[in-house]
Amino acid sequence: MDRDESRSDAGGRSRTRLALLRKRVLAGAKVLALALLAWVLVCVVTVSSIEIGCRRKTSSSLPALPDSELARLTADLPEYGRPEEDTYLSYPEWYIVWSYQEKAAFQRSHLPSGFSYFGAIGQYWSGYCGVNRLVQGRYAFNAGDHLMLVVIGTSFTLEYALKSLYENTVGRISEWLSGNQPVEEDRYAYAVAQRYADFVLVRPFYEYSFSKELAGLWKETHLFGPHLARKWERKLFLTYDYAVEAFYCELIEIATRLTFGVAGTDTYARIDNASDSVFVAHPHIRRVKPIGRTSYIVIIPRYQEFTPTAISLAHAGVRFRDIAGNREIVVSVIAPRSFTYDLNDGEILFASDVPTNPALKRLVLRTSVPSLHALLAALRQRRFAVEHIYDY
Secondary structure, three states: HHHHHHHHHHHHHHHHHHHHHHHOOOOOOOHHHHHHHHHHHHHHHHHHHHHHHOOOOOOOOOOOOOOOHHHOOOOOOOOOOOOOOOOHHHHHHHHHHHHHHHHHHHHHHHOOOOHHHHHHHHHHHHHHHHHHHHEEEOOOOOOOHHHHHHHHHHHHHHHHHHHHHHHHHHHHHHHHOOOOOHHHHHHHHHHHHHHHHHHHOOOOOHHHHHHHHHHHHHHOOOOOOOOOOHHHHHHHHHHHHHHHHHHHHHHHHHHHHHHHHOOOOOOEEEOOOOOOHHHOOOOOOEEEEEOOOOEEOOOOOHHHHHHHHHHHHHHHOOOOEEOHHHEEEEEEEEEEEOOOOOOOOEEEEEEEEEEOOOOOOEEEEEHHHHHHHHHHHHHHHOOOOEEEEOOO
């Protein structure tokens, strides 16, 4: 009897624990669902605000009529074309990359509290607003691009806002306690920031392994050392930062692949004046089919690798007829702050400061694809750094 009662009590406790676990799981699911709903509402409100508040102020010509020759040549290449508006709408996404580059460069010689976090946030949204004015009314509303820009924009805003608030309160105090001297965790954080900034030039940010960096933080830095208060404050802050980044990257990777699939890493283009020596010098460019004696449809690597490749091709005398089926393309350039745009080629769309270097500014330009070589030559003559060619 006692044994039966004991079994009954154990079963009752087990059922009670199971019921409590169910309640906790349901409560967690509700919180997650509410958070997701709140984010969706934020996205809807943000896109609506951008669409209403960032309207095109002047008339603009409509895109060119479809190219029948291009359609014939690429009929067997279903992945040839990409939406032309992507050359504009990819700018805000890449701005986050530039901001990470600037932040890493800043951390090389400064403590993190001095970085202009809110300045970078403002530049992201002003850049998004600027490109929206350029595409609105010219192209059909691209829901996927706008959803992506709002998701990464709100997460970028939250990340930088929280870091600014923390670094300018707790972080400032620990900097003061260390006599504004960096500790080994500061140096480790700079190395991670630089590795991450280099990574996102060539791969999507969500593929970066912050889990590996978190493990490295505890393996490669000591438990004790000079300026112990700063050392432990940095170690705990970076632990939390890298853990959150790892979770977020995994979440975005799953969501991105479910929504958009796996993005291609190549760009098609039609080029002229391409001799065999060009392909010998650029073995990463693949000839898909000839369309003339020195004219080809080719495949060029996408993302940041496209920029130096296109510059090198233009310098070698190659001419682009179209890129991914499009005849307009956006280019960003780093130029002296005092420079007034006076080039014959290209058109300035907008400019912004480089927060970490007051002597420089970022120019966002538009040109026709057939004139890309002329713009690149003019920029090369002025010795301006071409930051990126936005290859859709």
